[in-house]
Amino acid sequence: MDKLIPDPLPETTTPLEAAIHAEDLAKNREATQRALDYYLNPADPNAAKPRRPSTMFQIAPNVDTESLLAHATESLASASVMISDFANNLSGPQRNTALGIQQIIVLAELAVNRALDRVDPQT
Structure with a gap:
């Protein structure tokens, strides 16, 4: 029985293409890690100071x-x-x-x- 759809050609990647792909993945991982560290684990504790609310309008702390x-x-x-x-x-x-x-x-x-x-x- 003949196939109507031929088999796909096998993927042929050269060692250079594989190395470039691996390098791109490593760069993406590094960029992702830097972004996560920037937002979740700031290196400098003074860099991400918690927001202090304005004290112009303040509720008395002893209100029940x-x-x-x-x-x-x-x-x-x-x-x-x-x-x-x-x-x-x-x-x-x-x-x-x-x-x-x-x-x-x-x-x-x-x-x-x-x-x-x-x-x-x-x-």
Whole structure:
């Protein structure tokens, strides 16, 4: 029986091509390692200083968790009302975007309310 598709030609690589390919792989490995070291293991500890947040607006360190969660709930509720009012003045895709933002705010508000319930259960 004759084959309709011929066998592929065997790959023939010269020793020079193999050496060039191996050298390229080694260079790629070295470049990858340098990139990983740069981002994950900086050689100089002063090179990657942790970001220090601004102290212009700072929450008092002795505020209890319940107060923080209650304030976050109120802030999210206010943001939800503001974006809802804003969405009423929009139409089309912009309105859908604003309503999507409102949905995210409401979901965050629900999560904060659940955390608040766990801190101070209302029985």
